[in-house]
Amino acid sequence: MIRLFIADDHTIFREGLKQILSEQDDFEIVGEATTGDGLVERISALVCDVVLLDLSMPGRSGIGLVRDVASIGGSRVVVLSMHEERQYVIEAMKAGAVGYVTKASASDQLIETIRKTAAGERVVSPSASQALIRQMLEPEPPHTALSPRERQIFDRLVTGRSVSAIARELDVSIKTVSTHKSNVLLKLDAGTTADLVRYALARGLA
Known part of the structure; x- marks a missing residue:
């Protein structure tokens, strides 16, 4: 068994x-x-x-x-x-x-x-x-450089969740989420959450 x-x-x-x-x-x-x-x-x-x-x-x-x-x-x-x-x-x-x-x-x-x-x-x-x-066999897109936690943050940001909502959902501090968000923006060469949404839509990630 x-x-x-x-x-x-x-x-x-x-x-x-x-x-x-x-x-x-x-x-x-x-x-x-x-x-x-x-x-x-x-x-x-x-x-x-x-x-x-x-x-x-x-x-x-x-x-x-x-x-x-x-x-x-x-x-x-x-x-x-x-x-x-x-x-x-x-x-x-x-x-x-x-x-x-x-x-x-x-x-x-x-x-x-x-x-x-x-x-x-x-x-x-x-x-x-x-x-x-x-x-x-293909070039790696930028989002593959995200850590698992950064990917969690990214996935939630592109669905419209706020930083505070993500913090509650993942049971972490707002500061922690904000830090990860900053890293995500940097790695994906994005300036705003709207840029992240466009990135996700263009690659079928949202």
Whole structure:
């Protein structure tokens, strides 16, 4: 029996995932979380084989959380993410993840990834693999230089969220968000949030 822990803050996605995985005779869902805060402690208190971890959750999240969860003995991390950019895949795997699956992947690919990673293999979903190959053959666009946290800020800014709203959502200070915003503007050679929106629209990021 493969014991699973699901960490994802999107309720509809998480509930759908639970339904699909619970239909597998060799899977058992032993826990779930909607925030990164206290996640390591919760997983440490359980017997868990594979942790399905969303990179972008409220509270503690991102590559640092992947590293912390991966350090828990006996638990293998499979990242679930909407991001296909190679920086996310590479950084997640370097941080200790043994699998990387995009949320656009078919359910059977996720199921196969869980079984393979539980057996000791390392797996990157086909869609992420194709994106890696494609991006390696093309010049890197400026947004690939953003750190995972900067990308979180960028994604929220281009949807119209204010700095204060982002700070509340990510459970960080307004100063922290403002600093990341300044770095994003600098890296993307943008002067205003409107410039970021235009950049995102031009590249299909919003």
